[in-house]
Amino acid sequence: MTLAPDLAAPIAGWRVWNVTDRGRGPELVSPVRPVAWPHRVPTTAVCAGGCRPCPAPECRCGLYATAGVGLAALSHHTGATVLGCAALWGRVVEHTDGWRGEHGYPLVLFVLPVVPGAVELRIRRLRRRRSAALGADELGPRDFGSTETLSRELARLYAVPVHPAAAMPDARFADRGRLAGRADALRAEAAAGVAGRRSGDPLAVDRLARRVQDLLDAIGR
Amino acid sequence: MNIGEAVRTLIVEPIVSPVPDTDLPGRPAELAPPTPRPMTGSEAATTAGDRDA
């Protein structure tokens, strides 16, 4: 059976990543499963339980993204290094608060500051565990020199805008008020303007840059 | 990540691929910049469009 497409633009959702380097420069990895998001090619979900097609509505497989930035922000305490909007396409299971997609690629990224103090120790333990599962070291911004250096490298390799962020949007407030409005506007533009940006339309590039600046202002850069 | 209850399944086929096929505008290409070297007249005539390794 051939299904008619429901949407002709990708879905954009918020999510977080960790970072590794397997000799090709910084690479995004899922914080939940040892799956890397490679440079310049779509990431395709594979179900550990063998769902075909993947993702299946009744399973938990697929590439995850959330509608509100707050849910993604919650992951920062597990040591997420990068927050961003990802495009999801192919087969996409829509949920009440997000999506699970078949294919994914980042649209715009923010490199987060290092979490200070006691949390850092717990994060280091989690990092060691995730690194063992991945078979490669999970790295933080300091391993690349600074959040600025890591941002530049990610931008070069993924060819999408990457910005250092002074802070993670506070998960408690991120889905309410001004911050939520700006995060929603950025997510909408990231999806709607992707065709324009890919074809080099400077207006589309500028629209996304303005939405990025609005969000950075709201989280206090 | 808790994304709530599954609602429906969509088939999403973007008209333009979300994966960039060129470098980010205003960013240097991944390749090192070509080193300028003097060119003879005959080279100049035959190398147009060629790509160095």
Ligand SMILES: [Zn+2]
């Ligand atoms: Zn599955």
